[in-house]
Amino acid sequence: QGTEPALEVTDLTAGYGPVHALRRVSLTVPAGAVVTVLGGNGAGKSTLLRAVSRTLRFHGGAVVSGTVSCGGRPLDGLPPDRVVAAGVSQVPEGRQVFARMTVEDNLRAGALGRRADRTERAQALRRVHALFPVLADRARQPAGLLSGGEQQMLAVGRALMARPELLLLDEPSLGLAPLMAARIADAIREINGQGTAVLLVEQNAALALRLASRAYVLEVGEVTLSGPAAELAASDEVRRRYLGVV
Ligand code: ATP
Numbered sequence: 001q002g003t004e005p006a007l008e009v010t011d012l013t014a015g016y017g018p019v020h021a022l023r024r025v026s027l028t029v030p031a032g033a034v035v036t037v038l039g040g041n042g043a044g045k046s047t048l049l050r051a052v053s054r055t056l057r058f059h060g061g062a063v064v065s066g067t068v069s070c071g072g073r074p075l076d077g078l079p080p081d082r083v084v085a086a087g088v089s090q091v092p093e094g095r096q097v098f099a100r101m102t103v104e105d106n107l108r109a110g111a112l113g114r115r116a117d118r119t120e121r122a123q124a125l126r127r128v129h130a131l132f133p134v135l136a137d138r139a140r141q142p143a144g145l146l147s148g149g150e151q152q153m154l155a156v157g158r159a160l161m162a163r164p165e166l167l168l169l170d171e172p173s174l175g176l177a178p179l180m181a182a183r184i185a186d187a188i189r190e191i192n193g194q195g196t197a198v199l200l201v202e203q204n205a206a207l208a209l210r211l212a213s214r215a216y217v218l219e220v221g222e223v224t225l226s227g228p229a230a231e232l233a234a235s236d237e238v239r240r241r242y243l244g245v246v
Pocket residue numbers: 016019021039040041042043044045046047048059060061
């Protein structure tokens with residue numbers, strides 16, 4: 001907490017065998033900020049989030065060099081569960097909710113990552129239910145029966161159950177109708193307003209640039225542009241390549 005950045009990535013190089021998906025990527029998420037990483041298909045966005053959450057090796061990849069720290073604490077070499085315990089939770093691409101488990105049990109699973117007493121768990125659950133009332137209404141239903149947007153809410157809620165200081169969001173708007181994407185965006189704003197820093201990876205650049213204070217553009221594994229989100233949103237290159245303005 002305090003003035004240490006929520007996330008500091010320095011010279012991160014990572015890949016899959018001989019394929020380097022990230023080359024010397026450096027970025028900072030200031031405490032309490034929303035930062036976004038834009039980039040097309042295969043730019044390395046998911047690899048970046050997995051390198052931070054240390055889940056990369058489950059996808060056949062590995063960090064080659066570079067460092068990652070959260071709130072001034074190095075995450076290098078930690079297993080994924082220790083990263084969660086250190087205050088970093090990831091919402092994976094494609095939600096990955098446990099379809100046959102109930103909504104409530106999915107949320108409980110999210111709380112396992114971090115030591116907490118009953119009061120803290122109950123508080124975390126109240127926070128999630130306040131953000132996404134549908135998750136309270138449908139607590140006893142299998143998660144697989146939820147709509148895509150509701151499953152995204154569940155994936156975010158599950159990550160919040162570990163009471164993270166930094167939330168990693170991988171394409172939260174992917175496949176959602178515009179209205180549902182806007183609701184997820186509202187929720188991200190509210191979560192951030194409650195003090196959680198966010199690193200948001202998105203193909204929907206317009207949505208991401210509205211939410212973030214800073215942005216980075218990743219192209220073929222390298223950061224090619226970075227700056228205040230408003231500046232990037234106004235730049236010709238970003239407008240042409242990511243906002244579809246001709
Ligand atoms: P997308 O939005 O399409 O998921 P991305 O920006 O998240 O793209 P990554 O998934 O990080 O990109 O992929 C970066 C590069 O690494 C791509 O060239 C991809 O083909 C490769 N890659 C990703 N996952 C693996 C894997 N498990 N094994 C081998 N190569 C991979």
